[in-house]
Amino acid sequence: MxxxxxxxxxxxxxxxxxxxxxxxxxxxxxxxxxxxxxxxxxxxxxxxxxxxxxxxxxxxxxxxxxxxxxxxxxxxxxxxxxxxxxxxxxxxxxxxxxxxxxxxxxxxxxxxxxxxxxxxxxxxxxxxxxxxxxxxxxxxxxxxxxxxxAVSWVLQIYPALHRRRVLALQLATLHRARRTTGLGVDSVPTEVLTDLAADIVQARLDLTQYSATYFFRDANPDIALAANLDYATELGHDASTSTDPQTRLAGALLLTALDALAELLDQQFLHVGADTTIVLHAYAADHRHAN
Incomplete structure (x- = not known):
């Protein structure tokens, strides 16, 4: 017994x-x-x-x-x-x-x-x-x-990955377009900046709900969010110094969304205990996209 x-x-x-x-x-x-x-x-x-x-x-x-x-x-x-x-x-x-x-x-x-x-x-x-x-x-x-x-998990994970890759491609395309035209941040519509901030918030929510998505590494830098967040930070800082108040507000929204994403990455995965810029660099390095 x-x-x-x-x-x-x-x-x-x-x-x-x-x-x-x-x-x-x-x-x-x-x-x-x-x-x-x-x-x-x-x-x-x-x-x-x-x-x-x-x-x-x-x-x-x-x-x-x-x-x-x-x-x-x-x-x-x-x-x-x-x-x-x-x-x-x-x-x-x-x-x-x-x-x-x-x-x-x-x-x-x-x-x-x-x-x-x-x-x-x-x-x-x-x-x-x-x-x-x-x-x-x-x-x-x-x-x-x-x-x-098993089936449900796959059906949950891949839409979240798709949203992350679309965001990365948007950032990469915008970066390439601005570099080609040489136009300043004031030429970027505030709607684009606020949409990017909303998409970064969505990426953070996806990472919270589906933490397994962190472990998907995208080799192509154009669709790798880890490779494009540095540019999002640069864009946010440039917009926050604009003379246009709407652009400054959009830049602040973008930086705030990036800060929240970096905090989540640091708490759950990276544990570097540093500011947003260093955490995002560590994220890029962990996904083999460090400059």
Whole structure:
């Protein structure tokens, strides 16, 4: 009895930890599941140590998401394996074609957990104890939840990445246009400056809700926000010194949005404890876009 409890309790805790992490990653306003965050961070660090070639520079994000989903699945399978293992062999019924003398309780528990979470249900090993007959369908439900969570996560992450890349491309295009024409900041409509400020606020919200987007590195500097925030800062400072009050206000809005974004980047990812300019430089360096 004591052995059953010692094995079952960690299994239940593992399953609950996975479900909690899925909830915090996909639905909680902070968008930070502890398991997902740790896995994404380790993949990010590993790819930096390996110093990948430029054409491989965009892989940490997709690889990290794949590793997170695989970790969720593996921990869920392990948790249910422990639950089944505590009840073997008395709590289960074996097909007559299976020789019990040659069975391994651990391997059978892993097998049952895998076929149940995948909703295959071969029927050669079947729970017979009353509570296991309720637990097995719950594992199938957890498997469905994990599959749905994986799809939902992808559908959440990529629109946020698209918005970030559009903002970066807007900044890069504006920078190139001003450099080509040689016009000052007063030539930039205030609506453009305020729209940029709003888009930076949106980027901050996306990073708050979907922290995994930080670990997506864009090799092309035109669509990499990390490579273009320096110009946004320059644009904000230039606008804030304009003789036109509307342009000064728009510049102040842009700088305020950048300050808030830098604060979030520093608190959650960079930890440099410096001002906005240094934090944004550290962000660019972390994404391999330092000048």
């Amino acid at each position: 004591v052995r059953d409890v010692v094995v079952t309790v960690p299994g239940v805790l593992l399953v609950l930890a996975v479900l909690r992490d899925v909830f915090h990653t996909l639905f909680h306003p902070s968008g930070q599941g502890s398991i997902a965050r740790q896995v994404m961070t380790q993949v990010w660090r590993l790819t930096r140590r390996l110093n990948p070639r430029r054409q491989l520079a965009s892989l940490p994000g997709p690889l990290g998401m794949t590793a997170v989903i695989a970790t969720w699945g593996a921990l869920a399978v392990l948790g249910w394996t422990l639950i089944y293992l505590a009840q073997m062999p008395d709590g289960l019924s074996y097909s007559p074609s299976l020789d019990r003398a040659q069975r391994s309780d651990l391997l059978d528990a892993v097998y049952l957990s895998l076929v149940t979470v995948a909703t295959l249900g071969f029927g050669d090993i079947v729970p017979t104890s009353p509570w296991l007959r309720l637990a097995a369908p719950l594992e199938a439900l957890v498997g469905f939840v994990l599959l749905t969570a």
